[in-house]
Amino acid sequence: NLTDKEYDERIRRAKDQLGTDLVIMGHHYQRDDVIRYADFTGDSLELARIAARQEQAKAIIFCGVHFMAESADILTRDDQVVILPDMKAGCSMADMADIDELEEAWEVIQEDLGDTVIPVTYVNSTAAIKAFVGRHGGTTCTSSNAKGVLDWAFSRKKRILFLPDQHLGRNTAYAMGVPLEEMAVWNQVDGEWEDVKGPMEDLRVLLWKGHCSVHTKFTVDQIKRLRERDPETKVIVHPECTFDVVQASDLDGSTSFIIKTIENAPAGSKWAVGTEVNLVQRLAETHPEQHIQLLSQTMCPCLTMNRIDRPHLLWTLESLAEGHVVNQVSVDPETTKWSKTALDRMLSIV
Ligand code: 13P
Ligand code: SF4
Numbered sequence: 040n041l042t043d044k045e046y047d048e049r050i051r052r053a054k055d056q057l058g059t060d061l062v063i064m065g066h067h068y069q070r071d072d073v074i075r076y077a078d079f080t081g082d083s084l085e086l087a088r089i090a091a092r093q094e095q096a097k098a099i100i101f102c103g104v105h106f107m108a109e110s111a112d113i114l115t116r117d118d119q120v121v122i123l124p125d126m127k128a129g130c131s132m133a134d135m136a137d138i139d140e141l142e143e144a145w146e147v148i149q150e151d152l153g154d155t156v157i158p159v160t161y162v163n164s165t166a167a168i169k170a171f172v173g174r175h176g177g178t179t180c181t182s183s184n185a186k187g188v189l190d191w192a193f194s195r196k197k198r199i200l201f202l203p204d205q206h207l208g209r210n211t212a213y214a215m216g217v218p219l220e221e222m223a224v225w226n227q228v229d230g231e232w233e234d235v236k237g238p239m240e241d242l243r244v245l246l247w248k249g250h251c252s253v254h255t256k257f258t259v260d261q262i263k264r265l266r267e268r269d270p271e272t273k274v275i276v277h278p279e280c281t282f283d284v285v286q287a288s289d290l291d292g293s294t295s296f297i298i299k300t301i302e303n304a305p306a307g308s309k310w311a312v313g314t315e316v317n318l319v320q321r322l323a324e325t326h327p328e329q330h331i332q333l334l335s336q337t338m339c340p341c342l343t344m345n346r347i348d349r350p351h352l353l354w355t356l357e358s359l360a361e362g363h364v365v366n367q368v369s370v371d372p373e374t375t376k377w378s379k380t381a382l383d384r385m386l387s388i389v
Contacts, residue, residue, distance in 0.1 A: 043072075046349045050076055053356035061359065062096040063352075064089065064111070066103035067294045068315040068344040073102050073352055082294040083107055083162050084181040088386065090114045090121075098122060098364070100355055102347045104130045108368040109166045113379050121368045122359070124351035128343045130163050132279075135249035136203035138167040140227040144247075145175075147230070148200060151239060157196040159188060161204050162385075163251075166370045166378045168202065173381030182278050182293035184389040185211040191388045198242060200225075203249030210278040210285045212244045219282075224248050253341045254279035257313040257334050262287045265311050265334065274334060275300060276313030284313065294318065304329060316340050 041049070054061065054076065064086050065077030074080055079089045086103065090111035093099060099115065100122045101108040106129075112121040148156055158177035160168050169179055176195070180188035189211055192199045201208030205224055212222060222244040224233040232239075233248070257280050265272055274288040275297055285291045290300060297314060304310070306328035312319045313334040323331040333339070358365045370378065 041349075041353075046072075046353060050349065050353050050356060053353070053360040056360045057098070057356070059095050060097045061100065061356075062093055062098075063100045064102060066107060066344065067298065067318045067321075068341050069102050069347060070317055070345060071321060072349055073347055074321075076352065077102060082181065082183060083110075084183040084293075085295065086111070087114060087162065087181070087382065091386065093119065098359055100124065100352070100359075101368070102352065104128050104133075104341075104343055105368065106130055106133045106163055106165060109370055109378075110162060110169075110382060112368050112370050113166060113169075113375050113382060120364050122355050122364065122366050123347075123368050124355045124366060125346040125348075126366055128346040130343060132161075132203055132249050132251045133163050133165055133168075135227075136160070136164050136168050136247055137227070138165070138171060141168060141171055141202070143230065144200075144225050144227060145171075148225075148245065152198060152242070155196055156198040156200050156245065157192045158200045158202070159192050160202050160381070161185075161207055162382075164203055166374045169378035169381045170374045171377075173377035173379070173384070177381065178384035178388065179381045180385060182207055183295055184385065185278070186215060187389040188385060189215060193243075198245060200245045200247070202247030204251065204279055205246040205248055206250055206255070206281055206285075207278050208244060208246045209282050210280075210291065213282070217243055222246060251279040253315055253339050254313065255281055256337075256339050257281075257284050259283050259287045261334055261336070262311075269309065272309040272311050272330070272332075274311050274313065276334065280313050288313065298322065301326060301329065301331065315344065317344070 063077045065074040065080045091114040098120045108121050108123040158172045160172045162179050162181050220236040223235045224246045226233050226248050275290040276288045278291050309330040311334040319333045
């Protein structure tokens with residue numbers, strides 16, 4: 040076990056040694072003791088754009104989760120390597136959409152609804168899912184650009200299959216004016232439709248039955264209790280929260296939207312924030328002039344994001360400095376081709 044000072048010295052030494060050959064990226068949900076070493080920080084859309092712009096770096100160490108590192112690999116050149124400090128840093132939501140299940144669902148959808156559906160996947164999905172979407176004329180989205188992407192998709196087809204996050208899909212489509220009656224959920228485990236409220240022909244948004252185990256922990260009861268305690272506190276949540284929570288909140292939006300809203304708020308503003316705890320704590324520390332608290336009274340860390348820690352970062356850095364690439368995330372060429380089609384479409388739409 041190293042001391043804080045030893046970690047800091049060794050991480051900085053290895054980083055200095057690698058110079059411009061290396062870029063470290065960090066998602067906003069990363070721990071403080073990791074994100075402080077990132078050359079770039081951002082939400083998933085910003086990090087995808089930044090990865091696509093890296094000309095000089097030979098290696099990217101991605102402090103985030105597996106699907107984000109895959110996207111970075113897809114968007115960078117073949118001679119650039121992408122490293123995930125801990126391969127166990129997955130995303131439970133991304134794991135809820137399996138390519139075989141999607142192929143089966145697509146057959147049912149074609150039978151039930153014909154060629155009227157365009158697939159759109161949240162970037163929180165595997166490269167194989169992104170490739171499927173790319174091959175079938177669809178695209179990806181993030182929570183920052185979901186509305187623009189759904190507008191684009193509706194200009195192509197009558198219906199959208201949105202995966203894996205039913206909540207982001209439902210919340211975004213509803214905010215665009217699609218009533219709940221025109222949405223249904225595809226239960227990929229049982230292979231059947233759920234929540235069908237009217238005739239199938241009326242359906243416009245088909246939601247995959249996936250969710251984020253962190254954001255679905257926020258509840259309407261928490262909002263009610265908070266408003267009883269302090270009616271002046273504004274509630275701001277991520278759109279991966281459930282429909283009822285988003286409807287009960289004052290504002291909802293992506294990680295970057297939450298950060299920008301709080302950064303631009305006047306001193307004395309009061310916020311209860313429904314998103315990952317590392318980000319909320321950092322916002323509270325960097326804005327002591329405001330009152331910022333987590334919406335829930337209990338902690339809600341994204342456990343997989345938190346797997347990226349200093350020992351793993353140091354190990355990947357020192358290995359790289361010694362000439363060994365460890366924990367490389369590499370997407371095969373065929374999957375890269377089609378998932379890049381999907382990601383490039385997104386980057387050109389918004
Ligand atoms: P953002 O798109 O807001 O970065 O969110 C990514 C994520 O995993 C949220 O849970
Ligand atoms: Fe996945 Fe949720 Fe963690 Fe985001 S917060 S990486 S969606 S499990």
